[in-house]
Amino acid sequence: MKLTSASLLLVALAVAACDSKTATTGEAATSSATVEAATIDPAAAETSGTKATAADEANATPAPDPSTIPAAKATDAAAILARPQVPILCYHQIRDWTARDSKNAKDYITPIATFKGHIKMLADSGYHTISPDQLYAYMTTGAKLPSKPIMLTFDDTDLDQFTIARPELDKYGYKAMYFVMTVSLGRPHYMTKAMVKQLSDEGNVIGSHTWDHHNVKKYQGKDWETQIDKPTKTLEEITGKKIVYFAYPFGLWNPQAFPELKKRGFVAAFSLAEKRDQNDPLFTIRRIIASGYWSPKTLRNNIVQSF
Numbered sequence: 001m002k003l004t005s006a007s008l009l010l011v012a013l014a015v016a017a018c019d020s021k022t023a024t025t026g027e028a029a030t031s032s033a034t035v036e037a038a039t040i041d042p043a044a045a046e047t048s049g050t051k052a053t054a055a056d057e058a059n060a061t062p063a064p065d066p067s068t069i070p071a072a073k074a075t076d077a078a079a080i081l082a083r084p085q086v087p088i089l090c091y092h093q094i095r096d097w098t099a100r101d102s103k104n105a106k107d108y109i110t111p112i113a114t115f116k117g118h119i120k121m122l123a124d125s126g127y128h129t130i131s132p133d134q135l136y137a138y139m140t141t142g143a144k145l146p147s148k149p150i151m152l153t154f155d156d157t158d159l160d161q162f163t164i165a166r167p168e169l170d171k172y173g174y175k176a177m178y179f180v181m182t183v184s185l186g187r188p189h190y191m192t193k194a195m196v197k198q199l200s201d202e203g204n205v206i207g208s209h210t211w212d213h214h215n216v217k218k219y220q221g222k223d224w225e226t227q228i229d230k231p232t233k234t235l236e237e238i239t240g241k242k243i244v245y246f247a248y249p250f251g252l253w254n255p256q257a258f259p260e261l262k263k264r265g266f267v268a269a270f271s272l273a274e275k276r277d278q279n280d281p282l283f284t285i286r287r288i289i290a291s292g293y294w295s296p297k298t299l300r301n302n303i304v305q306s307f
């Protein structure tokens with residue numbers, strides 16, 4: 001049994017918070033058709049190869065440093081909202097279910113064979129993983145992306161993201177984004193600082209997911225320092241890179257959080273499946289939880305329907 005009591009609590013909280021969010025939103029339903037049209041590339045559709053080709057990589061615009069993009073472009077909400085959404089998947093634990101896992105927890109626990117099936121389906125379908133910098137450049141400037149772009153994200157620092165997910169993604173040349181909760185670093189069943197550094201060094205991107213998963217909507221006083229400032233500094237020390245992406249614990253946000261995150265140097269923040277904020281879509285980028293119950297086919301259908 002891998003779950004500690006602390007992580008059980010987190011799973012329970014996450015389930016309580018996210019249960020109501022699995023339904024496809026109105027926004028998602030209306031935009032899926034345009035995404036399909038924009039992302040299906042006839043050449044890619046026929047390719048069952050797994051790695052991005054040199055030609056694909058040449059087509060993709062190199063990701064610019066987000067800080068060099070003019071603020072006027074970055075804040076043009078209407079232009080951002082008009083662009084098709086890039087599918088973004090959110091995973092938590094990658095391990096086989098045990099008798100103690102609750103029905104709801106299994107949405108957040110992806111059995112190993114299921115996970116491998118998900119990633120193989122993405123590769124067989126011609127998806128190319130993109131970095132958050134590529135996503136940011138696309139959203140703010142319309143920068144070109146590889147065909148069938150997708151982002152893979154892993155929340156909460158679980159050890160199996162390093163031991164199970166990482167080698168599986170490597171098979172396909174895939175990179176991912178890891179949203180780290182710094183309280184967990186080095187604890188049993190969680191990643192160590194050295195693992196987080198290795199992921200970063202290998203071309204994955206590390207983002208902040210607070211100190212101990214407190215709901216951003218409830219921060220007051222010193223909470224911003226404890227939950228955001230200190231963990232960001234920790235992650236920057238570990239990776240030697242600036243941390244500019246954030247994921248809301250439980251996917252929960254309010255507009256009051258945006259200026260707080262911006263003044264701390266964040267350029268974008270990720271939520272879950274609910275509708276984006278119409279004034280600040282960069283701080284409410286949508287993701288779907290790739291449920292542990294989903295077959296590869298179900299995952300593929302949900303990607304198409306939700307984005």
Ligand SMILES: [Zn+2]
Nearest residue numbers: 155156249250
């Ligand atoms: Zn989380």
